Amino acid sequence: MSVHIKTIHPMKYMRDFLARNIRPDGRKLSEVRPTAINVGSISTADGSALVKIGNTVVICGIKAELTVPNAENPNEGFVIPNVELPPLCSPQFKSGPPGETAQVSSQFLADILVNSKCVDLQSLCIMPDKLAWVLYCDLICLDHDGSVLDACVAALVSALCTVTLPEVKFDAITKNKTVELEKRRPLTLTCFPFASTFATFDENSILADPSEEEESLCSGTISIVTSGDSLYSVHKPGGCQLSENRLSECISKAQKRSLTLRGMVEKSMESIKS
């Protein structure tokens, strides 16, 4: 019977659940789905990670290449994130050039990298104005079931943790470069930003870590990126109006979650070291 109500009257179906402080999948309003982080999943990449939040799966592979630094910032390398939402992950995406959602997600990740300065771009420079590393971070969503930004940020940050770069010797006069693939040094991150998405439904109900079904019924989402103390982004593109108290509530929840996620990344990092 409930299946029929869901198809005929999805909003009422949702509202009836929320009135009893529970969600259709049995979670409480502020409960997040089980999360799993696996690092170093792709052995051929320079850094990689797979993140699962509930059914949402995002895999990130990082490829390091040598390039000439930008003339404006001659002693900085590059980190270029690219999110792919293939038709495989959800019926709402079609094949072809990246759609609006994919472009916006890529830009969001690029903004976070700039805002948080979690990768020291100067450490990617080998010889100023001559040679630097460019890290191409390819994120592919395998299953699109809500809160994809959270999974993307987590996958990107955990993959960056695993990046090791080979030592490069560069002769400025002969312009000869020798890459010693055996001698690799790890990339150090200055901070660990993590995103938490909340969906707003009817002003008063705020759902943590919404699933695809909830996101489509809710009036808007808000994504908060934080490393525990500092905020790197509070992204709320329209949707339901929120009062300040509600916003602070979300921020403190996001701060707690980012610490949990950081713990998970550290634990999985230990497992690949041992």
Next chain:
Amino acid sequence: MPRPLLHSLLSLILNQLTRVLHAVCSVYKQNFLAMNSNSSNGTHSDDKEECSVRPILCELGVITRPDGSAILTQGHTVVMSAVYGPSEVRMQRLQVDRAYVETVFRPKAGVPNTSDRLRETIIRDTCETAMIATLYPRTTISVILQEMEDSGGLLACSINASCLALMDSGVSMKFLFAAVTCGVTEDDLIIVDPDADKLKECKASLTFAFDSINKNVIASYTSGTFPVQTYNNGLEKCRQASDFLFDFYRDIVRKYASTL
């Protein structure tokens, strides 16, 4: 026709069109600035008050073809906006219960890039929240924005310009909305509505859009790193500053009420 030839022809036409558009825009801008330079109607001077905003000037119905249009300057940031609709919708965009709202943001030069896409989604979602889209099922409402000059606070200016164009078009809305940007300095002080020079010295910038009824937050976009307390302070200051904009909207409506 062979494909490469077709492509080059298309890009040639596009380039020409962009050039013409820019020429038209700059003529408008000059006329507009010359016309309004003497009038102080509806402007807020840059006084010493903490939450004041840069001088605002606006004109509605500047172009004839759209259902609603506006040109808005905040300080030296200028944005022109147009609203078309409710009009016919493309099949794949059709929504049976509401209007499909689309936003196009054209930068001053070059083709739109991914950061413009991000800006578009923020503007679109803000507009969609404010308007009663369910009144216009199976239609599309397009909000077009053309950047003319960016001297800080472009996103806020674009959001405000889109609100003015929506007002001019007569699309039904639940409330009006206004956006304010603030900058955060190195020692966590808040500068409300900074210009480009002040913004350069800031470590972070926060942009908020508020509704006109309860002054709650509709949209929030941030860049840079900042502590939670600063975020809340910035939000409060911007909320106060949004009053200037809502007052300004009222002045504008009063000015245009007889001609609209």
